[in-house]
Amino acid sequence: xxxxxxxxxxxxxxxxxxxxxxxxxxxxxxxxxxxxxxxxxxxxxxxxxxxxxxxxxxxxxxxxxxxxxxxxxxxxxxxxxxxxxxxxxxxxxxxxxxxxxxxxxxxxxxxxxxx
Amino acid sequence: xxxxxxxxxxxxxxxxxxxxxxxxxxxxxxxxxxxxxxxxxxxxxxxxxxxxxxxxxxxxxxxxxxxxxxxxxxxxxxxxxxxxxxxxxxxxxxxxxxxxxxxxxxxxxxxxxx
Numbered sequence: 001x002x003x004x005x006x007x008x009x010x011x012x013x014x015x016x017x018x019x020x021x022x023x024x025x026x027x028x029x030x031x032x033x034x035x036x037x038x039x040x041x042x043x044x045x046x047x048x049x050x051x052x053x054x055x056x057x058x059x060x061x062x063x064x065x066x067x068x069x070x071x072x073x074x075x076x077x078x079x080x081x082x083x084x085x086x087x088x089x090x091x092x093x094x095x096x097x098x099x100x101x102x103x104x105x106x107x108x109x110x111x112x113x114x115x
Numbered sequence: 116x117x118x119x120x121x122x123x124x125x126x127x128x129x130x131x132x133x134x135x136x137x138x139x140x141x142x143x144x145x146x147x148x149x150x151x152x153x154x155x156x157x158x159x160x161x162x163x164x165x166x167x168x169x170x171x172x173x174x175x176x177x178x179x180x181x182x183x184x185x186x187x188x189x190x191x192x193x194x195x196x197x198x199x200x201x202x203x204x205x206x207x208x209x210x211x212x213x214x215x216x217x218x219x220x221x222x223x224x225x226x227x228x229x
Binding site (some may be wrong): 045048103 | 121146147149151156157158159160161164166204206207208211214215216217218219220221222
C-alpha cells in the first residue's frame with residue numbers, strides 16, 4: 001500500500017513568488033494535515049482538511065492557503081514568499097475524526113527554499 | 116503558546132543503556148499522546164501512543180509513561196540501539212472548536228553511541 005506522497009521534493013523560489021506543494025494521502029484516509037518544520041523548530045501545525053473542508057488552521061498568515069480535492073489529495077499554496085518561509089513542509093493523513101487516536105501518517109516532505 | 120514542550124533538544128546514550136525522553140504539556144484536555152521518530156530527510160513515523168486514561172503503554176523496547184497530575188510523559192527505550200538515533204517528537208491530540216488538532220513538541224535529538 002502506497003504511503004503519503006508529496007511533490008515536489010525540493011523547490012527553490014525567490015521572495016515574492018508563489019509556491020504550490022502537493023500531497024496524496026494514503027488510500028482510504030480522508031483527513032490531510034500540513035505542518036511546517038523550520039530549521040531548529042518543531043512541527044508547526046498549518047492546516048487540516050477533512051472531506052474537502054478546511055477544519056482547522058494554525059497561527060499562520062492568510063498567504064498560507066490550501067485546498068482538498070474530491071479524491072482527498074491536497075495542495076498547499078504559499079503566496080508572497082518571504083525568506084522565513086524556507087522550511088520543510090510535511091503532509092500527513094489519517095482516518096477521519098472519530099476513527100483514529102490522533103495517529104498521523106507523514107510523507108517525506110517538500111523542502112522549500114526562498115532566496 | 117507552546118502547549119507541548121520538549122525541554123531537552125538533544126540526548127546522548129550508550130548502546131544497551133536506557134534512553135529516557137521527556138515531554139511536558141499544559142492542556143489538560145488532551146486525550147491522546149503520541150511519540151514519533153524522524154530520521155533526516157524522511158517524514159516522522161508513528162512510534163507509540165497512550166490514552167489519557169492510562170499511565171503506561173509498552174511495545175517491545177518502547178514504553179511510554181503518563182503522569183497526568185504532573186502533565187508529563189516520558190518515552191523509555193530499553194535497550195537503546197544505534198538505529199534508534201533520530202529526532203523524537205512528542206505530540207498530543209486535543210480539540211479546538213469541535214475539531215481535532217495534533218500539537219507537536221520541538222523534538223529531542225537522540226544519539227545512541229555504539
